[in-house]
Amino acid sequence: MSTSVVIVGGGVAGVGTAAALRSRGFDGDVTLVDPGEFPYDRPPLSKDFLAGKRTLEQIALQQPSWYDDQRIRLINRTTVVALRAAEGKLELSDGRVLSADRVVLATGAAAARPPVQGADSPRVHVLRTAEDAARLRAALVPGARILIVGAGLIGAESASTAVRLGCEVTLVDPVAVPLAAALGHDLAHWVHGLHARHGVRTLQTVVESFTDRGEAGIEAHLAGGEPARTFDAVLLGVGMVPHTALAEQAGLEVDRGVVVDSGQVTSNPAVLAVGDSARTRLADGTLPPRAEHWEAAQTDGARAAAALLGTPGPAAAAPWFWTDRHGHHIEGVGHMASATRTVVRGSFDDPSFTVFGLDDGYVVAAAAVDDSGAVRAARRMIDRRVPADPDQLSDLSVNLRALLRN
Known part of the structure; x- marks a missing residue:
């Protein structure tokens, strides 16, 4: 040893x-x-x-x-x-x-820095360390024009924080519905839609270059015929x-x-x-x-x-992740891309709800908004390979723990 x-x-x-x-x-x-x-x-x-x-x-x-x-x-x-x-x-x-x-x-x-002309400007930030966060925080003053490139976890969470601090936030991503593979298309669409509902402008495009205009800010040149836009700071959240x-x-x-x-x-x-x-x-x-x-x-x-x-390692378990944005806690477990059908427990209009992904009568994934308990139950179903009845999963009167016992 x-x-x-x-x-x-x-x-x-x-x-x-x-x-x-x-x-x-x-x-x-x-x-x-x-x-x-x-x-x-x-x-x-x-x-x-x-x-x-x-x-x-x-x-x-x-x-x-x-x-x-x-x-x-x-x-x-x-x-x-x-x-x-x-x-x-x-x-x-x-x-x-x-x-x-x-x-x-x-x-x-x-933090990845794409080879975009002008991305070396001091107005362009990344977010990987506490020093990065402190430097970015100084730019997030009320009324500041902030561009966030990338709508994954870092970009989306930072957009939520910046808009709550009173910034004017624009979020760009080349993908129409980010996180669709992890959450399923419908829930990912709902989650991405939180940005617009909380005052974040979202654009489906990419940044081709930046031009630092000094005290006027930094100009972002976008693809797809979008007009150039000027910002006070940029955050790159691209992996x-x-x-x-x-x-x-x-x-x-x-x-x-x-x-x-x-x-x-x-x-x-x-x-x-x-x-x-x-x-x-x-x-x-x-x-x-x-x-x-x-x-x-x-x-x-x-x-x-x-x-x-030289001892046995932890048992394999379904992968799990979470993200917090615009006052909501979102969790995902398993592999939603493997699901052949989805079942919604609750409604997208409810304060909390869950989407289960199923394949061949078994839960293979779940994603939830403000419902950690459902995700925990789903993870046990996946790990134990418990057969699942779609009608019972969608029925709010059915205790998910009871399904595990059965």
Whole structure:
């Protein structure tokens, strides 16, 4: 068994790995190297932290005393600049060299910056770190003209925050109905429609270039015959790029992410990778897209800890994600694209409702607005492969837990 583990990166995946090691009984040395003051949660960056409702300390993944209590050595404000995997050595940016029996890369990802002319203007923002959020927050003053490029989770949540702060928000995306694959077309259309109902202008187009006009603002040139528009600030919410430089330098297999097996082990058995930078090769050899959600990163950490200890990992579960926007909490579980029919529990006009995706008599996905309980029940149906009657699913008088018991 390993006697020392160094974890590179302190996001959900990195901290989750450290926590899982201790909770599973690992008694060796655990070191966590993080570039920030302390590891913090990222979902609030587009919501309460961006709005100024929560401080950095309030979104910390763990309190400072937790690291001492768990005997986890936190090396902060430092990065790993080189991994000498064959020697079990890591070189730090401050000149120190650490030794480790096993290394876990939780290096995360950077916000993507598309190669658009003028995107290097200081008026163009990304949102991946607390520093990014603080810089963007300074631009979100009442009356500010804000352009958000990309209507995925980051873009949509930031649009919701900005319009609540009194900004004039324009949201552009080339897709007519974002998140349709995850939520189903009808619910995704309803969710995207929240923007217009709360004063956000939405456009189906792409930005071709930017021109910084100095004090007048930044001009965005849009495709499809849309007139050029001037804004005070722009946010690019167009995805992320995994941090793989350290893995590449160490000679690990990389393919749009650090390639790992089902136990998060890389091409070098002494090195594991977790979180946004990891990409899992399936048993049949295929490489699906990286999972870029909060719970996926946490589960990666539990799997990595189990692999390090030589114990069984967590049971497979249907993927789950959430988003908050315009006062609504939206959750999705499973694979809606696999559904051959959908069933609505409640109505799109109700304060809360759920859409179930079914295939061959079984629930394969669910998505809900302000109904976490239904999503939890749906997840158990998916994981346990419980047969589902569409009429019972849609009947609000039927207790979903009873369907699980039956």
